[in-house]
Structure formats: structure tokens, C-alpha cells
Amino acid sequence: MDVAKDNLDAAFVGNFLTTLFGRNTKTRSGRARPPRGREQYAFAVYRDKEGGIVGVMVADLPFAAATGSVLSLIPAAVAKEAVKAGAVTGSMEENFQEVANICARFFSVDGKRAVLREVSYGTSAEGEIADVVNRGATGMAFEIEIQGYDRGKIMLFYAD
Amino acid sequence: MKILIVDDSRAMRMIVRRTLRQTGYGKAEMTEASNGLEAMASIRGAMPDLVLCDWNMPEMNGMQLLRTLREEGLNVPFGFVTAEGTAEMRTAAKQAGALFLLSKPFRSKDLEFVLDQVMV
Numbered sequence: 217m218d219v220a221k222d223n224l225d226a227a228f229v230g231n232f233l234t235t236l237f238g239r240n241t242k243t244r245s246g247r248a249r250p251p252r253g254r255e256q257y258a259f260a261v262y263r264d265k266e267g268g269i270v271g272v273m274v275a276d277l278p279f280a281a282a283t284g285s286v287l288s289l290i291p292a293a294v295a296k297e298a299v300k301a302g303a304v305t306g307s308m309e310e311n312f313q314e315v316a317n318i319c320a321r322f323f324s325v326d327g328k329r330a331v332l333r334e335v336s337y338g339t340s341a342e343g344e345i346a347d348v349v350n351r352g353a354t355g356m357a358f359e360i361e362i363q364g365y366d367r368g369k370i371m372l373f374y375a376d
Numbered sequence: 377m378k379i380l381i382v383d384d385s386r387a388m389r390m391i392v393r394r395t396l397r398q399t400g401y402g403k404a405e406m407t408e409a410s411n412g413l414e415a416m417a418s419i420r421g422a423m424p425d426l427v428l429c430d431w432n433m434p435e436m437n438g439m440q441l442l443r444t445l446r447e448e449g450l451n452v453p454f455g456f457v458t459a460e461g462t463a464e465m466r467t468a469a470k471q472a473g474a475l476f477l478l479s480k481p482f483r484s485k486d487l488e489f490v491l492d493q494v495m496v
Contacts, residue, residue, distance in 0.1 A: 236481030314385040
């Protein structure tokens with residue numbers, strides 16, 4: 217199912233995640249701002265067949281921990297501990313990679329095919345990822361609360 | 377009925393299992409493989425009634441698995457369950473002999489619908 221970028225709104229993202237996790241998800245739009253601080257983020261990079269960056273999903277740690285947990289029923293308390301410790305690891309991290317893989321749909325828009333190529337963690341984007349992320353005007357952001365887990369945030373930045 | 381679930385993500389295999397249990401196919405015997413090579417070995421050992429397979433996997437991806445199966449004359453019913461689902465991929469899947477391509481995420485009723493179409 218191809219998605220049009222214009223249809224990527226809070227309702228679409230909410231339905232998508234509700235279907236993925238089988239739990240109610242509250243989603244609302246926010247403002248996309250390139251991370252510049254002390255907080256850790258996950259940077260999921262999506263590329264086309266030729267290896268060019270199509271987009272970057274920037275997820276805060278609460279989102280990575282919550283989605284990495286809910287996928288295999290890791291308790292919310294464990295997700296909360298991961299956020300406190302400043303890192304998602306083990307099966308929580310492995311699960312988040314799968315969530316990021318499925319979120320390729322947010323970048324396979326308007327007939328393009330985007331595939332998750334790497335996920336890195338840090339406080340800010342670097343190199344070619346920064347080139348996309350720092351162009352904040354092309355981004356969109358969503359605050360997401362999955363039933364039973366803490367609220368997190370994702371930002372979607374498109375290369376064009 | 378035996379269903380082989382092939383996905384490199386353990387969590388995704390668990391989700392497919394859980395979703396299958398919510399359908400009319402919940403009583404099927406489910407086995408798992410984490411890539412095409414493992415799946416190939418499993419199928420050679422005991423032919424399942426259906427393979428539900430991811431597309432992108434290490435070692436041997438879903439399309440390579442499907443082509444190898446067909447080259448060996450193993451016509452086990454095969455469907456893709458994958459994060460992607462472009463028109464181009466659907467066409468390629470169909471041409472290679474897949475019965476369907478279901479994009480993740482999916483609801484139990486979506487899975488049941490496609491299975492009802494092919495498991496007759």
C-alpha cells in the first residue's frame with residue numbers, strides 16, 4: 217500500500233502503531249526540531265536502492281524504549297528503567313530496530329521505496345544524517361503514547 | 377495444519393504467532409526460522425502447509441528462499457509478510473509464485489482474510 221506524504225498525519229501514524237502493537241495509541245502532531253542537547257535519540261536512516269538517504273526517523277529514548285518493549289511484552293517499568301539509564305539494549309533494542317524497519321512505510325511515500333539501513337544513537341545527528349535532519353523545515357513530529365507505556369516522540373525528516 | 381513463520385526478528389515471529397492465534401488458524405502447528413537458509417532446512421525436513429515469510433533477511437532473503445523452493449520443485453504455499461509493499465514488490469512476489477504479500481503492520485482480520493483466500 218503506497219502512502220502519500222500529505223496523508224501522513226497524527227491519525228495515520230496512530231492507526232499504524234495501534235495496528236502494529238495491538239494496543240490503543242494516542243498520537244498528536246508536534247514540532248520537528250533537530251536534537252541539540254543532552255538527551256539521547258535514536259536515528260533510523262532510510263535509503264533508496266541506490267543508497268541515497270530518503271529520510272531519517274529521530275526517536276527519543278522514551279519512544280524507543282516503549283516500542284521496543286511493547287513489541288514483546290517487556291513490562292513498562294523495564295522501559296522506564298532503560299530511559300533512566302539512558303540506553304535501550306538487548307531485546308528492547310532489537311525490537312526497536314524492527315519497529316524502525318516497519319516504520320520504513322513513513323518514508324516509502326509517493327511511490328518511492330525506502331528501506332531501513334542503520335540505526336544509531338546519540339545526542340545529535342552527524343555527517344550526511346545531519347544534512348537531512350538539520351533541514352528541520354521538511355520534518356514532521358508526533359507525540360505518541362502507547363497504552364500502558366510512557367509517552368515518546370518521533371520526528372520524520374525527509375531528504376526532499 | 378503446519379505453518380512455518382520465517383523472520384529474522386524474534387519479536388515479529390512472536391507477533392505473527394500471536395496474530396495467527398487470533399484467527400481461525402490459531403490451532404495450526406507453528407514452527408519458526410530466522411532466515412531463508414534455516415527455513416529451507418526446515419522445509420526439506422518436514423513440508424509445512426504454508427510458509428509466512430519476511431522479505432529482507434540475512435543469509436538468504438525471502439525472495440531467494442521462494443525461488444530456491446520452486447527450483448527444487450517444492451510447491452509449498454508461500455506468502456510474504458513484510459514491512460514493505462510497493463506495487464513493484466507485489467508484482468515480483470506474484471511472478472515468483474507467492475500467493476500474497478501482506479504489509480506490516482496488519483490486523484488479525486487482514487491475515488485471516490488473505491489466508492482464507494489461499495488456504496482452500
